Amino acid sequence: MAVSSLSLSLASTALPNRLNAPHSANTSKPAVVSFHSIITCSRDTTCNEDRNCNRRPLLLGVGVLALSLLPASSLFAEVIPQNYEAFVDLADGYSYYYPSDWREFEFKGHDSAFKDRYLQLQNVRLSFIPTDKKDIHDLGPMEEVVLKLVRHVYSAPTQVANVFDMQERTIDGKNYYTFEYTLTSTNFSRAAFATIAIGNGRYYTLIVGANERRWRRVRNKLKVVADSFKVLDI
Template sequence: MVYLHTSPSVHHTWLPNASIQLGLYRYGQFRRNDSFVVKSEHAPSTSTSPCQDRPGRRQLLVVGVTTAPLLLLSQQNSATFAAESKKGFLPVTDKKDGYNFLYPFGWQEVIVEGQDKVFKDVIEPLESVSVNVIPTSKQDIREFGSPQEVAETLLKKVLASPTQKTKLIEASEHDVDGKAYYTIEFIAKAPNYTRHALSAICIGNGKFYTLTTGANERRWEKMKDRLKTVVDSFQIFNV
């Protein structure tokens, strides 16, 4: 394991004192001395990223620990995921919680308390994607209100620190296979940086899903197309 220190507010953790309206955990800010864990390439991961070389898996196949049918199945699954991915991105599938998305090649998976999945650029720490999953009794994101209403609530309670100034740029709705998704674009301004971010929000499997990706405002023009690919790739499936 490799231990690194987070930049303040790069990732959001979800703490108790839930918002009654949305049933979401309130934002909690990381201190400068908080740590996250970078997963080694040799460490087991709950993520499914078949496009990445995994030396441990390759060794098992070479020494013949797995059977031929299993080897063929693994190769077929890898080919399927590779076909679904885009150049410069790697796919992630969480079969337990029922979601998948793409993230830029080169970002590292890290463990952040309160987040279900996080990938980030270790050189540009504000460039990251995180997924949060919490239970909900609602069946559809539209039960919480319009995209604008949900976005404003999330910005006040979840997606930014109380010390940050936020600006909602856009909130929209789109449909994927009969499932409603909200997408929001916003800016969160802290004393020493400004982050330009995108979030995708959806409900399914009795869970409220939030994927958030972003970058430092100074790098937004360079990164925006890649970040939009990330947020547009987010989909949930039945588990």
Template sequence: MVSLLTLPSIHHAWPGSSTQLGLYRHGQFRRSIAFVVRSEHLPSTSASPCKEDGPGRRQLLAVGVTVAPWLFMSQQAATFAAETKKGFLPVTDKKDGYTFLYPFGWQEVVVEGQDKVFKDVIEPLESVSVNIIPTTKQDIRDFGPPQEVGETLIQKVLASPTQKTKLIEATEHDVEGKSYYTFEFIAKAPNYTRHALSTVCIGNGRFYTVTTGANERRWEKMKDRLKTVVDSFQIFNV
């Protein structure tokens, strides 16, 4: 079994709790900027093709140096936008190095101890939260196999001590050389049961946890959307 002494200490409070709704952040979406260079704006070099050091070539190189970073960023944004599914909105945190999708209509809220939280204001158990803590580990597999890590995290971290938990499935997958563990589990409280999914991974000297879920009574309706959320979560180097 995985020792609690080696696992990160990340107390995870459910964002669905009415005491942790926090303050809403409205309209915080960035618009991508399309940068287009028209051919007629570039200096012509056809008149002196052999003069590689001529003014036209130097000006073209200067423009290229200026434009290249913008084109690169635009290509990255376009690639991610192309992967966005209908009915979802993308999140990219360039500071902490992660991206994911969340269902359209969910609102961003502030929850103490969480890096980012989005939730449905009508169904409070339907939410997604991201938690990040420092770690010296290099790979999630350093903590053990998915089943053992999942059982320990769910019992000690991802659910309240008063809830009865059950791990349904634990899987592993790789994305661009990074290992991810995904868990499906149930957390039963006296007045409700939450069916949840969580994905954990390590990178940038950090332990990332993204968790989403819904009330058990709405699981069949929501499960495909919730799986899209956790499957979309990826980290990148910063």
């Protein structure tokens, strides 16, 4: 049975050193990674349909298996921040961190999603669509792309959209746009970060946000999620 996506956390901060240490002829025991759970999924050919997933809680150690499943060794080259876990989808080629006290849930039209157990509007979700573009630079200048998305794609006609910050970063040769914005209507306002990237013939979008009234308290926490998104080669 193929493992298509993994929700994982590192057993200790010493793990990256063990993974990156040179192999010795006398080494007989591989590095061990501890998984809180494994999600096995059956996937249809369409990207945005809901998946039928069975979660099997267990704790097991895998050495060579874990290393062979993860094509990007840089995924484990950094320590996962305290109070976060990493979600890795090997089949669809992406990973990101989410707060460890959040819970997975189904968000229609999205490939994965996690939310605060008490505040449902405080959540992260990931979606992607096919594209013939090779890089987000192919979409146009960052300012033009971001303003168009926030004002004409993310917002409804009854909402006022504002963009506060735009950042570009490059990781392992892949480019990402991350931006902060609010959507305000008569009775409600939501703030969020979005990170977009292109790879594997897919246009990925990660959005993490909360009610604007709580934004000051959770902004930095959610920025970690937005900045953690990575596209993996598949």
